[in-house]
Amino acid sequence: MRIPPTSALRALEASARHLNFTLAAEELHVTQSAVSHQIRHLEELWGVQLFKRKGRSLILTEAGHEIVPVIREFIRKLTTTIEGITSTYETENTLKVTLLESFAFKWFVPRLGHFNSECPDVNVWISTTDDLTDFTTGDADVGIRLGYGNWENLYQEILLREYIMPVCSPGLLEKYGKPKEPRDLLRYPLLRRYTSDILQRWKDWFRDAGVEVDTIPEGTHFPQTSLALQAAIDDQGVALARSAHVLDDLKAGRLVNMFPDVRSKSGLAYYIVCLSGRENLPVIASFRNWLQHEAEKTRKEFNKLFGQ
Secondary structure (H helix, E strand, O other), rough: OOOOHHHHHHHHHHHHHHOOOOHHHHHHHOOHHHHHHHHHHHHHOOOEEEEEOOEEEEEEOOOHHHHHHHHHHHHHHHHHHHHHHHHHHHHHHEEEEOOOOOHHHHHHHHHHHHHHOOOOOEEEEEEOOOOOOOOHHOOOOOOEEEEEOOOEEEEEEEEOOOEEEEEEEEHHHHHHOOOOOOHHHHHHHHOOOOOOOOOOHHHHHHOOOOOOOOOOOOOOEEEHHHHHHHHHHOOOOOEEEEEHHHHHHHHHHOOOOOOOOOOOEEEEEEEEEEOOOOOHHHHHHHHHHHHHHHHHHHHHHHHHOOOO
C-alpha cells in the first residue's frame, strides 16, 4: 500500500479534531477545497469512508475512529523526533549571543574572528539590545552585560572592568590646542550620551579629575557610545569613552586620551552571563574561555599603552 503524503495525514487529523473542513483549512493555512480533496484522496487510497455528514456537521465513521488515533500518534512522534534532532543540532552548533550594540561594534566583533578560527564548527548568532534579555525563552544562550553583577538566577563572571577617559581626534587638538588642565575641557565641544542612568557622565569624570562643575556646556547628544566615538574621530568634539570601547582607536592613533594621568574608574563592569547551570556546557565554556583570553589581552594592551 502506498504511504500517503504527510499533508494529507495532517488534513485528516485536523478535520477529525474540528469536525469541520473549513476550520481545519484555516488551521493549516490552505483552502477548504484543498482539505476536502486530501480527505477524498485518503478514502480512495484506503478504500474506506472516513467522514459522514450529519446535517451541517461532520462525524467520523467507525473506520475513521480507528484510523485517526494512529495518525495523531504518528504526527506527534514525527514532530517530537524532528524537534529533538533540530534542537540537538542547534545546541551543539549554534551559540546565540546577546550584548550591547556599542560593545559589539567596538570590541566584540573585531575580535570574533579569533573565536571562529578556534571553533569553526560553532555558528555564532549575534543580537544587540539595551534591554535585559530573558534567557529562559531560548532567544540567547549567553550574554555580555554592563552593570554591577547583581542579576538573579544567572551565572555571572566578570569580563572587563573599565576606566573612563575624554578622547578626541588629533585634528581637534590641532584646532583647539592641547588642554593644560582638566577644567580647560569646558571650552571644547563635549559630546554627550542621553540614555542609561547607570553610565558614567561628564560630571563624574570632572569630579574624579578634581574639578567641581555645576553645568556641562551644551553639545550634541548620541544614543550610542559608538556614535559619539565616530563623531570624535571625525573632529566633531570630545567624547567620554570607556576603555574597552576605545582601545583599538587609541592604538591606531584615530583618537587621543586627553588626560591619561586622570584615573577615573567606572563602578560598572562587563560580565559574561547565562542561565545558572549552563555555564559549563561545552560550547558556552569554550566561548567563556575565549572571551577571558581576549579580555586579558585587552588589559595588557591598555596597561602597555598608558605605562601602567
